[in-house]
Amino acid sequence: MAAKQDQIMTERASFLVVGGDSLVGGGLLQALEHRGQTAYASTRRRETVDDHRVFLDFESDTPYIAPRDVGYAYIVAAATNYDRCEKDPLAHKINVELTPNLIVSLLEQGVFVTFISTNSVFGGERPWPHEDDPHTPGIAYARQKHDAERVVLEKARQLGAEQSLNIVRLTKILDRNTSPLPAWFSAWQRGEVIEPFSDLIFAPMSVQFVGEALATIGERRISGNLHLSGAENVSYVAFAKALAAKIGIGADLLAPSTATGKGIHIAFKPTYSGLGMQRTTALTGVRPQTLSEVVSDLLSPT
Numbered sequence: 001m002a003a004k005q006d007q008i009m010t011e012r013a014s015f016l017v018v019g020g021d022s023l024v025g026g027g028l029l030q031a032l033e034h035r036g037q038t039a040y041a042s043t044r045r046r047e048t049v050d051d052h053r054v055f056l057d058f059e060s061d062t063p064y065i066a067p068r069d070v071g072y073a074y075i076v077a078a079a080t081n082y083d084r085c086e087k088d089p090l091a092h093k094i095n096v097e098l099t100p101n102l103i104v105s106l107l108e109q110g111v112f113v114t115f116i117s118t119n120s121v122f123g124g125e126r127p128w129p130h131e132d133d134p135h136t137p138g139i140a141y142a143r144q145k146h147d148a149e150r151v152v153l154e155k156a157r158q159l160g161a162e163q164s165l166n167i168v169r170l171t172k173i174l175d176r177n178t179s180p181l182p183a184w185f186s187a188w189q190r191g192e193v194i195e196p197f198s199d200l201i202f203a204p205m206s207v208q209f210v211g212e213a214l215a216t217i218g219e220r221r222i223s224g225n226l227h228l229s230g231a232e233n234v235s236y237v238a239f240a241k242a243l244a245a246k247i248g249i250g251a252d253l254l255a256p257s258t259a260t261g262k263g264i265h266i267a268f269k270p271t272y273s274g275l276g277m278q279r280t281t282a283l284t285g286v287r288p289q290t291l292s293e294v295v296s297d298l299l300s301p302t
C-alpha cells in the first residue's frame with residue numbers, strides 16, 4: 001500500500017498553481033522553481049499559454065482536467081477586490097460556487113488541494129486566532145471565503161478526501177509594488193514626506209516568505225487548517241518607520257496621519273490582524289515572519 005502511494009506520488013509529482021498571474025501565485029511559482037519542482041501556472045490569458053501555462057477560467061463551462069502529472073494544486077485565484085465582493089454577484093459566484101466546484105473536481109481527480117483563504121474570516125477583533133477557531137466574518141469578501149471554506153470541507157468529507165485538502169489562511173502580503181509602497185519610495189526619492197496611517201493595523205508578510213512556506217506545505221502534503229502570518233500587529237506608521245530606518249531615510253520624511261482624519265473609508269479595519277500559527281509551526285517548522293525579515297525581503301534585490 002505504501003509502495004503504491006509512493007509510486008502515485010512519483011508519477012504525479014508536479015504542482016499546479018491556479019492563479020499563476022496573482023501576487024501570491026507568482027511568489028509560489030518562484031519558490032517551487034527554486035526547489036527544482038515541476039509546476040504549471042494557470043492563466044486566463046490564452047495568448048500566454050505554453051507547456052507550463054495552462055488555460056483555466058472559473059467562469060468557463062468546460063470541466064477542468066488537470067495535466068496527468070499533477071498531484072497537487074494550489075487554489076490561489078479568487079475575486080479579491082473588497083468592493084467588488086460587496087457589489088458584484090459574479091464575485092460571489094466565483095468565490096462561493098465556482099471555486100469550490102473546481103476544488104471538488106480536482107479532489108475527484110485524485111489531486112491534493114490547498115485552498116487559500118484569509119485572516120479576515122476571523123473578523124479582526126480577537127488576537128492571534130488559532131487554525132481551528134470559530135469564524136466571525138464581517139465584510140462580504142470574508143463571508144465569501146468563510147462560506148467557501150465550509151462548502152469545500154463538507155464536500156471533501158462526503159468524498160472521503162479530507163486528508164487530501166488543506167485550507168491556508170494568510171495575512172497581508174507585500175511586494176515592492178503593493179500599494180502604498182511605490183508611492184512611498186518615489187516620495188522619498190524626491191525628498192518628500194509620506195503620511196502613513198496610524199489607525200490601520202496589519203501583520204505583513206513578504207511574498208517571498210509566503211511562496212516558500214506554501215511550497216513547504218505542498219511538499220509535505222499536510223492536511224487541515226493552516227496559517228501563515230506576520231509575527232507582529234503593526235500600524236502603517238510603525239511599518240513605515242521600520243522601512244525608513246532600514247533604507248536610511250530620516251524621520252523628517254515621515255508624518256503620521258489617520259485614515260479617519262483624511263476621510264478615507266477602509267473596508268476592513270481590524271484591531272488585530274495576525275494569525276496564531278501554533279499548529280502550522282508544529283507541523284511544518286514555519287514560524288511567523290518578523291517585521292525586520294519582511295523589510296529585508298522588500299529591500300532585497302529581485
Ligand SMILES: NC(=O)c1ccc[n+]([C@@H]2O[C@H](COP(=O)([O-])OP(=O)(O)OC[C@H]3O[C@@H](n4cnc5c(N)ncnc54)[C@H](OP(=O)(O)O)[C@@H]3O)[C@@H](O)[C@H]2O)c1
Nearest residue numbers: 021022023024044057058076077078080118170171172173
Ligand atoms: N494579497 C493579500 O494580501 C492576501 C491576503 C490574504 C489572503 N489572500 C488570498 O490569496 C489569494 C491570492 O491573492 P492575491 O492578492 O495574490 O490575488 P490577486 O493578485 O488579486 O490575483 C487574483 C488572481 O485570481 C485570478 N482570477 C480572478 N477571477 C478568476 C476567474 N474567474 N478564473 C480564473 N482566475 C481568476 C486572476 O486572474 P487574472 O490574472 O487573469 O486577472 C488573478 O490571477 C486570494 O485567494 C486571496 O483571497 C491574499
